[in-house]
Amino acid sequence: MTDQAPIATPAPETPSLSDCAREPIHIPGAIQAHGTLLVLEEPDLTVTHAAANLARYLGVPPEEVLGVPLERSCPAGAAALRAALAQAAGGADPAVRFDFEPPAGRPALEARFHRHDGRALLELEPPGEDGPREGVPGGTATADLAGFIERLEGCATRYDIARWTADLVSRSTGFDRVMVYRFLPDWSGDVIAEVRHASEPAYLGLHFPASDIPAQARELYRVNLLRAIADVHGEVVPLVADAAGRDPARPVDLGRSTLRAVSPIHLEYLRNMGVGATLVASLMVGGRLWGLIACHHPTGRRCRAGTHDLLSRIALIAAGALERSIAADIAQARRRTEARLAALDGVFEAGRDSVAALLCGDRGLRDLGMADGVALYVDGAVAAFGRTPDTHEIRHLVEHHGGGAVTATDCLHELEPQSSAFDETVAGMLMVELSAQPRLVALAFRREVIQEIFWGGDPLKAASAEDGRLSPRKSFERWRQTVTDRCPPWSPEVVDGWGELPGRLAAAAGGTARLADRLAGDIRRFHAWTRFDEPAVHGLIDVLPGAVLVSLRAAGESVFHAFTMNREFQRIFDIVPDEVAGRRIDDVLSLLGVSPAIRAMVPGASAETTLTAPGTGERTVSISRRSLLKVDTEDDGTALSAWVFQDITSHRRTEEALRTARDQALVANRSKSAFLANMSHELRTPLNAIIGFSELLADELFGPLGDAKYKEYVNDIRHAGEHLLSLISDLLDISKIEAGRRTINEDLIDLGALVTRCCSMVSDLARRGDVLLDRQIPATAPNLHADARAVRQIVVNLLSNAVKFTPAGGTVTCRTLALKDGGVAIEVRDTGIGIAEEHLSRVLEPFYQVDNSLTRQVGGTGLGLSLVNAIANLHQGRLILESKVGCGTTARVEFPPWRTVPARDGASRTLHGVEQVPAA
Incomplete structure (x- = not known):
């Protein structure tokens, strides 16, 4: 016997959420109670630490094993460990799994051995609960994985990959909710796929703040790719150390342990969600934690090691598919960026205005940056095209935030929190220095895009105060947040392309010095072009739809004056340029009847109003103000703005x-x-x-x-x-149904039993018509989340139709079958008269009946198939008809995978295999 010492005090029962980010969750000093743990010293496997519940699983108390080799207390188990390590090439990581035989004839345990932080850890658990795939021959799981890999090969998007992953994990583990959770760049996350029990609230599409999974938790998900919490309400078992052993006071790092005790804060969070057990697998893409496969269950649930291994394999396959999809997208984006960079090689050709080509050209800087506006800063002079800040604001940005590498932000307000100058113009900026001496800078801008994000609870109230402490939030109801002052994020490929811009432009111009000389000369030429060349301005406005009025603001002025207009503007308003040239734009718009509120619009804004124009009478028009050009040199400065009028009268009518x-x-x-x-x-x-x-x-x-x-x-x-x-x-x-008043009352249906009852209901009709009714329902027929009355209507209508239109001596077969996508179908096949191809598209119309002798004999309303089709659509399913005259008809109603629930062990089944209802 040896002295014992408890180690690493577990977190307090009432933790403070303010300490959550600093909580040492990798050294809790305790494990979950559904297993036990031994820390061993190699090579003789001396026990240095043991869980306090050791006797429960091995029949040996901790004090009898501490400080002595494992062979003394568990000779058979120690032998199995050494054999497993030898088979695994000397115990090299990753972890080794094997069966461990305790002393005194106790049941065998599932064992996991791994090395970490200079220690060897042996985790022992009894076999877990059976999931829906447990006990099924291994070939079935292999077939599922093979089909899964095949499906992922054809997935076009990451959302498809996530959807198929969630579906397979749900069927393989039996958890009531399975989610695929993706981390975003700021480490918040969103649920991009979900399979859930009908009684569970939906989290699909919801976002969760980064504080829900803090940095140290994400790090553990990165190093330990599978994490199970068997019982959120379970007890915590402390570790006990051999006081005479080596480093007894040093906490045991359980970061890679599956039995590691859970942070009390996280347990409280899960209880608030109504979760009783979790199983989480990490999705590692490119060596980085991309997301999680999260399984939740309302009650305690513990799976076998085989289920854990299967989930790990699914996560590995899914992560590989995600990595390939992301790599393909990056390669495609890179090709687009390279093509846009290549288009800039000719901007310095002789005779071209390089500034005009870079700012206004179709394949210029706007195309490279996928921007709403672009600007050039050339040794103090500024030229801008499209939606940009004013020239003095661009100077301020260059002087305070430019230099060296690319500066990228999707929120200028964060870069300039005291300034409101950008709020109504642009929201995001991309900036790179082309040259330090003289100072040359290229900038791109994007407008604000208002977004609505739905969170799982209010992200700004991630904690609530109770009993003088902070605790996790209790509400996870859908909470809508409107995000303003931001543009769509700049993609890495666009930022990389902007970073290559200095080298590409210098090479195209013949060197940095020639680049500076060319831009300095061309920016003055461009300035003169915008001030005096009215035909050139027409070249800009001719590409704008509708009637366009251009205004000009000269240097040192704050007021825009009318400059020119396009022919459509002249036609609608019966005005020629000479009548308004040089007049204040506010006065010109007032003459047209534009209200003061619309005249005060900032660039980028738009509004609708009714105007009376001499050429067209009273019309409803959409008016938008657009920034065209801004040029400011040390000599002078001008700005061009366009007012665009679009006639939307016909649309409104x-x-x-x-x-x-x-x-x-x-x-x-x-x-x-x-x-x-x-x-x-x-x-x-x-x-x-x-x-x-x-x-x-x-x-x-x-x-x-x-x-x-x-x-x-x-x-x-x-x-x-x-x-x-x-x-x-x-x-x-x-x-x-047509009025949208027919709702479905969802319940969990035993599909096999329901189909059997429906066959019994139609059996008398089959006997009277001398038709053989054959039903084929496998013992593994799944359950279905659906409206039981509605599904009964589907089956009875299909069977009645089939029996009525099958001559005496024929056969009607009703069966359920699993679909490749994980859904389930009800199929009714007959050997009846069939339907001609030209009628197949019309038999789903209400009251439509094929005109033939048998139809006239048996009667009917023509509503049966129409009703079946409508009910299938209500369940997000579909009705498929296949028929050939004289050969019979097959009607199949397919339900989506998320309505399918695998039958649990012991689920009742009215019929197994095949049963026939004989004709009279």
């Missing part, structure tokens, strides 16, 4: 007509729905009475009817009433 028609249709639809609801009630009551009385007469409850013909007529009355009642019910269902 069309919208008004559509709005009126929609309102009329809604009124008509409500009237139809009300009429059908009232009529169905009015008709059903007497029909039920007719059917009831006819049954009394047919059963001769109050005495014989006399002539046998009376009984025949009574049965005819009953059948006619039942037919009419069925027609009224179908009509009402169709009406509700």
Whole structure:
């Protein structure tokens, strides 16, 4: 026996969230209670630390194993460990798994051995709970992985990869929720794929702040690629050290341990989410933590080592597919950037205005930066084109934030928090220095794009104060945030291309000195061009749609004056340039009837109004103000701005007509729905009475009817009433679906049992028609999240149709089958008369019936297939018809994968294999 010492005090029961970012979660000094742990010293495997619950799993208390080799307390287990290490080439990492036999005949344990931080750790667990794939032959899991790899090969986007990954993990592990979570550049994240139980709230598309998974937690996800929490409410078991051993006071680093105890703060966070157990696999792309596959369950859940290994393989395959997809996107973006850089090689050709080519050309700086506006700073002079700040603001940015490498921001407000000059003009900037002496700088700008981000709870209230401490938030309800003052982020490829710009332009100009001389000369030529060359300005405005009025602001002035206009503006407003040239733009717009509020718009803004123009009368127009050019040298400065008028009268009239028609249709639809609801009630009551009385007469409850013909007529009355009642019910269902009033009441359906009941309901009809009804429902038929009544309608309608249109001696087969995408289908196949190809597209229309002799014999309303199709669409499924005249018809209703739930072990099944309903 040896002295023992507890190590590394676990986190307090009431932790402060303010300490979360500094919490040493890799050395909690404790493990989860569903297993036990030994720390061994090699080569003799002396036990230096043991979990306090060791006796529960090995039958040996910690004090008997501490300080002595493992062979003394667990000879068989130690032998198995040494054999596993020898088989794994001397115990090289990664971790080694094997079966560990405890002493005294206790059940075998699943063992995991790994080395970390100069220590050897042995983790022991009893076999975990069976998931839906446990106990299934290994070939099935292999087939699932093979199909998964094949699907990923054809995935066009990372969202598709994530969707298929979540689907396979859900089917493989049995967790109620499986999410694929992607980290964003600021380490916040969003859920890009999700499979969940219908009772669970949806997190798909929601964002979560970076504080939900702090830096030290992300680091552990990076080094330990699989993490399980078997029971959020479970106990914590401390580690005990051999006081006489080596470094007994040094905490044991459990960063790579699967049994590591969980931060109390994180446990509280999970409880607030209603989570009882988690299983998380890391997605590593390019050596970086890209995202997570997160499995949640409302109650405690512990899977076997085989399930953990399967999830690890799925995560590895998915990460590989993600890496290939990202690499392909980067390569394609790089090719585009290279083509845009190559287009700049000719801007310094003889006779070209290099500044005009760089700023205004189709393949200039705007194209390279995918920007809304661009500018050049040439030794104090500034020229800008498109949506940019004013020239003095550009100078300020160059002087305070330029120099050397590329400066990129998607929020100028963060770069200049005290300035409001950029708020209504641009939101993002890209800047690179072309030359230090003389100072040459190229800039690109993007406008603000207002975004709506949906968070899982308010990100600004990540913690709440309770009992004098901070605790994780309790609400994860969808919370909408409107993000302003930002542009779309600059992609790495665009930033890289901007970084190559100095070298490419210097090479194209013949050296940095010649680049400076050429830009200095051309910026003055460009300035003169914008001031005096009206035809050149027309070359700019001719590419703008609508009627364009150009205004000019001279150096030292704050007021814009009318400069020129295009022909469309002259036609609509019956004005020639000489009438308004040189007048204040505010006065010109006032003459046109433009309101003061619109006249005060900043560049980039737009508005709608009604104007009376001499050439066209009263029109609805969209007016936008656009910044064209700004040039400012030491000699002079000018700016050109364009007012663009677009006639949208016809669009507004069309919208008004559509709005009126929609309102009329809604009124008509409500009237139809009300009429059908009232009529169905009015008709059903007497029909039920007719059917009831006819049954009394047919059963001769109050005495014989006399002539046998009376009984025949009574049965005819009953059948006619039942037919009419069925027609009224179908009509009402169709009406509700068309009106959007038919909702689905989702429940978990035992699909095999439901199909079996439906076959029984139709069996009498099959016997009367001498049709063999064959049902094929595998024992593994899945459950389905759907409306049980609606699915019953689908099956009964398909079976009734098939039986009615199958001649005597034929066969109708009903079966369920699994789809390649993970969904499930109900299929009804008959050997009946079939449907001609020209009718297939129309049989789904209400009341449409193929005209043939059998149709006239059996009757019908033509509503059955239309109703089936409508109900399938309500469930986001689809109806597929395949038919050939004389050979029969196959009708298949397919449900999406996320509605499919694998059958649990022990789930009830009315029918296994194949059962036949014989004809009479």
